[in-house]
Amino acid sequence: MSDLQFVWFDFGGVLSPPIPALFEQYQVKTGLAPRVLQQAMSDVADDLGVPMLAPVESALLTEQDWGQRLELALRRRDPNIDLSRARLQSFGEQWFAGVPPNAPLIAAVRALKRAGFRVGILTNNVVEWEQHWRAMVGLDAVVDLIVDSSRERTRKPEAAFFQVAIERSGVAARHSLLIDDVAENIEAAAALGWQVLHFTDNHQALSQLQRLTGVSLLQPAVETA
Known part of the structure; x- marks a missing residue:
């Protein structure tokens, strides 16, 4: 797209x-x-x-x-x-402690970045948890932006939080895609003009994301990672 x-x-x-x-x-x-x-x-x-x-x-x-x-x-x-x-x-x-990341989606972030897309993490999270979850996903050197609710004092699905993401990225809502597993967040983003992908499982999300971006995300290495 x-x-x-x-x-x-x-x-x-x-x-x-x-x-x-x-x-x-x-x-x-x-x-x-x-x-x-x-x-x-x-x-x-x-x-x-x-x-x-x-x-x-x-x-x-x-x-x-x-x-x-x-x-x-x-x-x-x-x-x-x-x-x-x-x-x-x-x-x-x-x-x-001991929690692994979702490897196929981590691989998708990396693949999209290599393909020339800008990528970011839009998360409701906690100040004191940052060191743990960022180490877990290992994407600090990959993503362009991380927008964290606990740093902004606003959270999904509040419109102000999505506005922070738009302002930080400099990319309009219509050119931005949110991948999220919470329907309320997806609905809020869509209402603000974002493109959205409601995550339900890895294969469904990667299939839709592949169609939206034209980037091959369903290679065996990604599916079985």
């Missing part, structure tokens, strides 16, 4: 494993069931009147403060809960 100039990749669930898988891996590490942890996250966010991860993704709280509040929320619902394996005040380090 000749009018596509900049391809933006979401991190969580696109360049990383699916979010449910991350919660399951965290349960293996800590014993905390996903529904229990998500309820605590929601409780902390509800106290502030914001969406579940907005307290840290918009840097309303430090990771340490958020972890302390998570512990209180967990104990409020279950005073006997076992938190002996959970390091909630340094959550990101434990969350990302």
Whole structure:
């Protein structure tokens, strides 16, 4: 597609494993069931009147403060809960430990860059998690831009966050593509005039991206990486 100039990749669930898988891996590490942890996250966010991860993704709280509040929320619902394996005040380090990137999508970022497209990461993320997730994906020397919600104090699906990306890149919305696994984010970007690709799985996303860009992304090496 000749009018596509900049391809933006979401991190969580696109360049990383699916979010449910991350919660399951965290349960293996800590014993905390996903529904229990998500309820605590929601409780902390509800106290502030914001969406579940907005307290840290918009840097309303430090990771340490958020972890302390998570512990209180967990104990409020279950005073006997076992938190002996959970390091909630340094959550990101434990969350990302041993987590591999989504290799086929990482390869796609590199292939698009080689083909002459500008590429970036548009992520709802956390200040204290940056060193962990950027090391995990290993794209610092590849991407043109990283726009992180915790640095901007605004997050997907807020229009202001997408505007930051447009201003930083200098590329108009109609020439920009967002690849994201969250429907709400896709809908928000589309409403602002972006091209969008709703990620559901690797083969679907790579097939659509190959059609949009004309770049070969489904070679066996990419599919099986």
